[in-house]
Amino acid sequence: MAPTVMASIGAAVSIITSAISASYAILSCAPALASVTSEKPELGSKLLIAIILGEALAIYGLLIAFMIISNLPAITTEEAGLRAILAGITMGGTAATASVGISYCGPALMTATVEKPESYTVNILGLVLSEALAIYGLLIAFMLNV
Amino acid sequence: MEVAHSIDVNGERASFDGLLEEYAIPCEVAAQCSDILTRVDCQLGKLEQKPEDLSDKPPLPSKPTLKEILDEVEKELAEIEDRSQPFIETITSSSNLIRKIEQTLRTWKINPKKANIKNASLPEKSSQETLLTAEQSLSELERRFKEIDKTATRCSNILARISHFNKSLKLKVTEVPIQKVPFPPGEKFFTFVEARLSEIGNALMANKSNEALTKELLTIKATISHVMEQVPEAKADIIKQTLELRSLVDLVKQSIRANPELQAIHFELLSLREMVKEIDELMKVESNMGRCGTTVFFEVWVPKLQLEKVVEEIKNITQGKCVIEEAPPTSEDVVPTVIKPVPRFFEAFEKLTFSLGYPRPEEVNPVLLMAITFPFLFGIMFADVGQGAILLALGFILLYFRGKVDINKVGDIMRYFIVSGGLFVLCGTSAIIFGFLFGEFFGPSGVLHPILLAEIGPFQIGGFDPMHEPLSMLRFAILVGVIMLSLGLVMRVVNNVKKRRPKSALISSFWIWLLLGGFFMWVYWGGISNITRWFAEGTFMFLGLIVTPVALIGIVTATAGSIMEGIDFSIEVLIESLDHTISFSRLAALFLTHTALNYMFLIIAGVENGVFTLQSIPIIMIGSILALSIEGLVVFVHCLRLHWVELLPEFYSGKGIPYEPLKVK
Numbered sequence: 150m151a152p153t154v155m156a157s158i159g160a161a162v163s164i165i166t167s168a169i170s171a172s173y174a175i176l177s178c179a180p181a182l183a184s185v186t187s188e189k190p191e192l193g194s195k196l197l198i199a200i201i202l203g204e205a206l207a208i209y210g211l212l213i214a215f216m217i218i219s220n221l222p223a224i225t226t227e228e229a230g231l232r233a234i235l236a237g238i239t240m241g242g243t244a245a246t247a248s249v250g251i252s253y254c255g256p257a258l259m260t261a262t263v264e265k266p267e268s269y270t271v272n273i274l275g276l277v278l279s280e281a282l283a284i285y286g287l288l289i290a291f292m293l294n295v
Numbered sequence: 296m297e298v299a300h301s302i303d304v305n306g307e308r309a310s311f312d313g314l315l316e317e318y319a320i321p322c323e324v325a326a327q328c329s330d331i332l333t334r335v336d337c338q339l340g341k342l343e344q345k346p347e348d349l350s351d352k353p354p355l356p357s358k359p360t361l362k363e364i365l366d367e368v369e370k371e372l373a374e375i376e377d378r379s380q381p382f383i384e385t386i387t388s389s390s391n392l393i394r395k396i397e398q399t400l401r402t403w404k405i406n407p408k409k410a411n412i413k414n415a416s417l418p419e420k421s422s423q424e425t426l427l428t429a430e431q432s433l434s435e436l437e438r439r440f441k442e443i444d445k446t447a448t449r450c451s452n453i454l455a456r457i458s459h460f461n462k463s464l465k466l467k468v469t470e471v472p473i474q475k476v477p478f479p480p481g482e483k484f485f486t487f488v489e490a491r492l493s494e495i496g497n498a499l500m501a502n503k504s505n506e507a508l509t510k511e512l513l514t515i516k517a518t519i520s521h522v523m524e525q526v527p528e529a530k531a532d533i534i535k536q537t538l539e540l541r542s543l544v545d546l547v548k549q550s551i552r553a554n555p556e557l558q559a560i561h562f563e564l565l566s567l568r569e570m571v572k573e574i575d576e577l578m579k580v581e582s583n584m585g586r587c588g589t590t591v592f593f594e595v596w597v598p599k600l601q602l603e604k605v606v607e608e609i610k611n612i613t614q615g616k617c618v619i620e621e622a623p624p625t626s627e628d629v630v631p632t633v634i635k636p637v638p639r640f641f642e643a644f645e646k647l648t649f650s651l652g653y654p655r656p657e658e659v660n661p662v663l664l665m666a667i668t669f670p671f672l673f674g675i676m677f678a679d680v681g682q683g684a685i686l687l688a689l690g691f692i693l694l695y696f697r698g699k700v701d702i703n704k705v706g707d708i709m710r711y712f713i714v715s716g717g718l719f720v721l722c723g724t725s726a727i728i729f730g731f732l733f734g735e736f737f738g739p740s741g742v743l744h745p746i747l748l749a750e751i752g753p754f755q756i757g758g759f760d761p762m763h764e765p766l767s768m769l770r771f772a773i774l775v776g777v778i779m780l781s782l783g784l785v786m787r788v789v790n791n792v793k794k795r796r797p798k799s800a801l802i803s804s805f806w807i808w809l810l811l812g813g814f815f816m817w818v819y820w821g822g823i824s825n826i827t828r829w830f831a832e833g834t835f836m837f838l839g840l841i842v843t844p845v846a847l848i849g850i851v852t853a854t855a856g857s858i859m860e861g862i863d864f865s866i867e868v869l870i871e872s873l874d875h876t877i878s879f880s881r882l883a884a885l886f887l888t889h890t891a892l893n894y895m896f897l898i899i900a901g902v903e904n905g906v907f908t909l910q911s912i913p914i915i916m917i918g919s920i921l922a923l924s925i926e927g928l929v930v931f932v933h934c935l936r937l938h939w940v941e942l943l944p945e946f947y948s949g950k951g952i953p954y955e956p957l958k959v960k
Binding site: 281 | 652707711877878880884887891894895925926928929933940944949
């Protein structure tokens with residue numbers, strides 16, 4: 150397979166998987182937020198963080214896909230192509246894992262916060278730690294590609 | 296049983312009764328209060344005035360108890376009610392008249408709201424008389440309208456009959472003179488015409504060509520048609536008169552309203568209303584106090600600085616008949632925190648910090664610290680001279696609006712924006728500074744060259760292009776993370792000293808030692824891959840920088856509590872600090888995201904070597920809007936997260952309760 154084709158596959162994997170992950174995270178957090186804000190609208194701005202962190206996954210995927218595509222002229226060897234594919238897979242995979250975490254922790258955080266707003270600081274840990282997984286993947290994917 | 300009971304307490308009975316009566320007073324007073332409020336509102340409603348709030352509060356009459364004040368107010372209200380009686384009558388009758396007129400207009404199929412005629416002159420009569428005449432003329436108008444209606448029906452009936460003749464007899468239509476009839480023609484006229492018409496009809500049936508009769512028939516037709524033509528005009532005239540009548544009544548009503556005495560009554564009612572509301576508030580406060588007979592008991596938190604003033608004030612009010620006990624908080628008390636207000640410029644940071652929780656009394660309020668660190672971290676992730684300048688300008692605009700707009704009257708989202716003017720200004724400034732360090736102007740456009748600020752060991756502060764040297768950026772992010780976490784630990788030491796917990800302060804300072812020591816080891820021996828050399832060549836350094844603080848932490852923790860707990864705590868914190876340091880690598884990742892997003896638009900727009908062509912500007916604008924909105928939001932959330940999860944919990948519990956002074960609105 151030509152190295153550029155491999156790199157393109159990597160870009161596609163990165164953006165598609167990240168977009169699906171972001172969509173899944175938002176899909177589970179947004180309805181929970183909607184029901185929370187119908188009861189306590191003042192918590193909305195505080196809990197919006199779950200949706201934004203979910204959405205950020207797509208931006209990371211976009212970043213890696215874009216980096217690969219802008220690097221295409223430099224990808225001439227099979228090794229570089231493989232690295233591009235790996236970067237895409239790393240980004241997509243970590244985004245997917247982060248998405249699973251967010252989509253479980255986000256709604257739980259919201260329901261807990263409605264009952265006890267003071268539990269927010271502890272419960273947000275689950276959310277941000279799952280999100281950190283995607284950041285780690287993003288860093289590694291970036292280094293693979295440079 | 297009952298007998299025994301009453302005998303038992305018989306000796307004390309008189310005093311108990313008194314107590315019960317005293318206790319019953321508050322309930323009665325509360326009922327009286329709401330009763331008066333209803334009466335005032337009702338009176339205002341009758342006078343057709345709106346119950347609005349007065350801007351300056353009237354002083355309460357000086358009476359010893361609320362009950363007596365309320366009695367006074369009630370007396371005043373009764374007097375006002377008497378005085379306002381005549382006004383109420385005229386206002387009610389005029390409103391009724393207006394309603395009636397509008398009802399009539401509606402039955403005439405006219406929308407009273409759309410039709411409007413202004414009648415400027417007010418008659419010289421008294422308002423009652425005017426209203427009376429107006430009512431009479433209204434019934435007169437109604438009668439006339441009905442008559443005209445009737446006329447119209449009869450006319451059309453007659454015309455129908457004549458046309459019937461016309462059809463059956465096939466008469467020739469010729470010009471005939473019109474007989475003049477007064478309008479509206481009376482009942483007699485119609486009876487005459489109808490009778491005559493029947494005669495003519497019969498005669499014509501018998502003799503088909505009687506010219507005189509035909510002529511008469513035509514004359515009748517022409518006359519009736521003429522009458523018919525006058526109907527709409529007459530109707531319009533009546534409607535116009537009715538509308539004039541309405542505006543007249545309106546004018547009368549307004550003149551009554553403008554009456555100075557009524558205005559005075561209105562004002563008095565409003566001030567009574569204010570008074571009663573104030574009494575209501577006072578009673579709400581009183582309901583929180585213990586009460587027994589004529590004695591009141593209450594317990595309050597008072598800030599230390601204002602203690603003397605409060606005590607003096609209470610003594611003044613009670614004329615010395617009081618017992619005040621000052622007690623410092625015990626260890627079981629949850630002491631509320633007096634939160635000092637910050638300048639309006641920093642209010643967004645206050646909101647962000649207090650979203651996490653309020654400080655405990657002995658903790659440093661981290662709002663101002665956050666006002667430094669938040670823009671700092673934001674600037675690293677959003678480093679860009681151009682977009683930073685946009686943020687800065689936006690911040691100034693928002694600050695300008697902050698002074699102009701009442702924030703309680705704007706929408707939710709708008710309020711968030713207006714409040715965060717200061718945040719925008721600081722974040723924008725920080726973004727501009729870091730934009731110069733990393734050479735970013737609307738992305739890596741090549742306009743600016745990275746400026747090297749300093750070089751500490753392997754760390755470069757600025758002076759490299761992060762797109763092509765992501766590892767340098769990563770190192771920079773970790774350096775920032777270590778600085779931030781040390782700052783958090785320093786704050787922890789400060790807080791522990793303030794809380795008088797020397798052991799905890801000691802542990803926290805060992806943590807700084809360990810954190811910086813570990814970091815130094817990592818840097819000195821060139822990363823984690825050379826960890827074997829830590830133990831070979833760097834044994835002494837390892838002992839000094841890692842082992843000693845860990846041992847010290849272990850020892851101090853163990854003496855503080857049980858050993859197992861101490862070990863638990865240490866391992867937890869060790870893992871946490873490692874994790875938190877690595878977590879700061881998101882600074883690099885998000886900066887790269889930002890610059891890559893902008894780079895994408897630069898490529899699309901065809902910007903090369905810092906030359907922005909005219910065609911590229913719209914695309915750059917779209918990219919900047921995208922970066923400022925979506926990407927800016929992500930950066931903002933990550934900034935917040937770094938504070939809420941990594942930095943603030945190092946020293947900030949957020950479990951305080953804000954001190955809210957007792958207030959009577």
